[in-house]
Amino acid sequence: EERPELFPFRGIHMVHYFTDNWDQVEAFQARPDDVVVASYPKTGTTWVSQIVDLMYCLDDPSRVHRAPIYERVPFLEMSKTEDFEAGTTILDATPSPRLIKTHLPVQLIPQSFWDNNCKIIYTARNAKDTAVSYFHFSRMNKIQSRAGTWPTFLEEFINGEMVFGSWYDHVRGWWDKKESQPILYLLYEDLKENLPREIDKICRFLGRELSVADKQKVVSQTSFDVMKSSPMANYSTCSAMDHKVSPFMRKGQVGDWKNHFTVVQNERFDEDYKRKMEGTTLMFRTDI
Numbered sequence: 001e002e003r004p005e006l007f008p009f010r011g012i013h014m015v016h017y018f019t020d021n022w023d024q025v026e027a028f029q030a031r032p033d034d035v036v037v038a039s040y041p042k043t044g045t046t047w048v049s050q051i052v053d054l055m056y057c058l059d060d061p062s063r064v065h066r067a068p069i070y071e072r073v074p075f076l077e078m079s080k081t082e083d084f085e086a087g088t089t090i091l092d093a094t095p096s097p098r099l100i101k102t103h104l105p106v107q108l109i110p111q112s113f114w115d116n117n118c119k120i121i122y123t124a125r126n127a128k129d130t131a132v133s134y135f136h137f138s139r140m141n142k143i144q145s146r147a148g149t150w151p152t153f154l155e156e157f158i159n160g161e162m163v164f165g166s167w168y169d170h171v172r173g174w175w176d177k178k179e180s181q182p183i184l185y186l187l188y189e190d191l192k193e194n195l196p197r198e199i200d201k202i203c204r205f206l207g208r209e210l211s212v213a214d215k216q217k218v219v220s221q222t223s224f225d226v227m228k229s230s231p232m233a234n235y236s237t238c239s240a241m242d243h244k245v246s247p248f249m250r251k252g253q254v255g256d257w258k259n260h261f262t263v264v265q266n267e268r269f270d271e272d273y274k275r276k277m278e279g280t281t282l283m284f285r286t287d288i
């Protein structure tokens with residue numbers, strides 16, 4: 001496969017696939033009860049999407065839950081008119097309350113979400129595991145397949161030459177924005193450490209309540225093993241991915257970076273990290 005061209009776009013790097021319909025993305029009309037699931041790629045987006053969608057389904061049994069995750073929680077940047085009949089997008093046709101996924105950095109979020117005071121759940125994951133996960137994803141994903149070798153990929157990650165831009169800018173931008181907007185900032189490592197506690201946070205943030213039994217259901221149905229074996233969650237029905245190269249539900253662990261980083265790469269990464277993350281109160285664990 002040819003490596004799709006990465007080019008500068010509004011201050012980040014992008015591939016055409018996500019920018020061709022930019023006018024539409026920018027003019028997107030949010031609804032006040034939209035909930036946005038935002039993240040940098042490979043940080044637990046699908047996991048959080050599955051959690052929140054299950055919560056909604058338990059609340060409203062008429063809600064469709066037997067559909068792939070990318071239909072239940074549509075991807076804002078991929079909601080193209082030509083994907084759908086009669087000039088409306090998949091998101092237009094999604095009944096409220098909608099859950100909407102985005103990987104956009106905070107400064108590129110369509111204005112309508114802020115105007116409508118929409119709640120946003122942002123999930124971040126430590127940089128090293130994110131880089132590793134993104135590397136394997138880039139190998140198996142045909143739309144943005146740009147993996148190359150691990151050393152090259154890691155260097156590009158450090159330089160922010162990734163689809164959706166720099167991890168450092170992304171996590172910092174959203175971290176700062178939560179001071180002024182209704183944003184719940186979750187960490188992948190926290191989800192791994194104590195999922196029930198994080199589900200409580202989500203409930204509180206959304207103003208929802210779950211019975212003990214329902215909460216238990218959400219916990220068990222969003223475990224790595226259950227999601228990995230479910231075609232509705234594991235992207236096995238997505239033609240843009242080649243799971244033989246690397247499964248979408250790959251390892252689901254904290255600390256897999258240790259199997260990829262050499263000592264030299266790790267030292268270089270840490271040194272650069274300090275500089276890029278200087279002055280922020282945002283802290284990550286690379287081990288739990």
Ligand code: A3P
Pocket residue numbers: 039040041042043044045046047129132133134136222223224225227248249250251252253256
């Ligand atoms: P790995 O590649 O490290 O396994 P995203 O959904 O943002 O693309 O993130 C994908 C990453 O989240 C993958 O990481 C995937 O395995 C992990 N993941 C997905 N569901 C998970 C779950 N229920 N528990 C733990 N990790 C999960």
